[in-house]
Amino acid sequence: MTLASVIDQLRLDPAFAEDGGSEASVSLPGLPHRHFVAPDPGAAWALNLALLTAASPLGRPPVAGLVSRALFRSDLEPEEIATALLQGVSSALAASFQRLEQIHVDLDRGGRALAHRSRNSKAREAWLIVLSLNAVSRAQLARGLGLSRAGADIQALALADAGLATLATGGKIAWSRGEAVRDTAHASLDRGPLGDAVSDLDASLAEIDRLLARTTR
Structure with missing residues (x-):
C-alpha cells in the first residue's frame, strides 16, 4: 500500500483531522488582546511512527518525517494534498541526506580524535x-x-x-x-x-x- 493511499484512508478518520488554529481574546487592562492559538496535535505522528517500525523488504526503515500534519487539514483540495505530500517527502529526504553527511563527517572526526585511546x-x-x-x-x-x-x-x-x-x-x-x-x-x-x-x-x-x-x- 502506497503512502498516498494510506493518507487518503486516514483523512477520513476524525482522529487524524487537523485544523489551522484559532484566534483567542484575552482581557488586559485598557483593551482586549487577541492572539493566535496553535492547533492541538493530531495523529499524523502515529503514521510516522508506524512507518518507522514497519518491516521493510529492503531491511531498512524509511526516512523519518515523511508525513506532515498539514496533509490532514480538512480544507485541502486533492491537488494541494498531492503538492504537500511531494514537498514533505522531498524535505524529509533532503534532511536525512544532510544528517547522513554530517554523521559521516563526525564519524571520521571522532575516529581521529579518539585514535590514541587504548x-x-x-x-x-x-x-x-x-x-x-x-x-x-x-x-x-x-x-x-x-x-x-x-x-x-x-x-x-x-x-x-x-x-x-x-x-x-x-x-x-x-x-x-x-x-x-x-x-x-x-x-x-x-x-x-x-x-x-x-x-x-x-x-x-x-x-x-x-x-x-x-x-x-
Whole structure:
C-alpha cells in the first residue's frame, strides 16, 4: 500500500483531522488582546511512527518525517494534498541526506580524535551513542554502555576532552561541533612499548567499574 493511499484512508478518520488554529481574546487592562492559538496535535505522528517500525523488504526503515500534519487539514483540495505530500517527502529526504553527511563527517572526526585511546576504552562506543542521539543523560549513557554512572562519567569526560561533546548540568552529554583535539604525545600508546601496560590498566579500571556497578544496584 502506497503512502498516498494510506493518507487518503486516514483523512477520513476524525482522529487524524487537523485544523489551522484559532484566534483567542484575552482581557488586559485598557483593551482586549487577541492572539493566535496553535492547533492541538493530531495523529499524523502515529503514521510516522508506524512507518518507522514497519518491516521493510529492503531491511531498512524509511526516512523519518515523511508525513506532515498539514496533509490532514480538512480544507485541502486533492491537488494541494498531492503538492504537500511531494514537498514533505522531498524535505524529509533532503534532511536525512544532510544528517547522513554530517554523521559521516563526525564519524571520521571522532575516529581521529579518539585514535590514541587504548583498545579497552569505551569512548568510541560512547561517541556512537552521543552522535546517534545528539544528546543523552549520564544515566542513559551508563545503560547503553553497561557501565556504572561513574564509568559513564569517565567516557563523557573523554569525549569532552576530545572536543566531541559538551557536558551540562543535570548530567546532560551533548554532541559538539568543536574540533577534535589531537594528542600527539599519546597517539602511539596503543602500539608503542607502553601499549600492554595501558591495556592492563584499562582492564583493571573496567573490572573496578563492574564491581562498583554491582554494589550500587
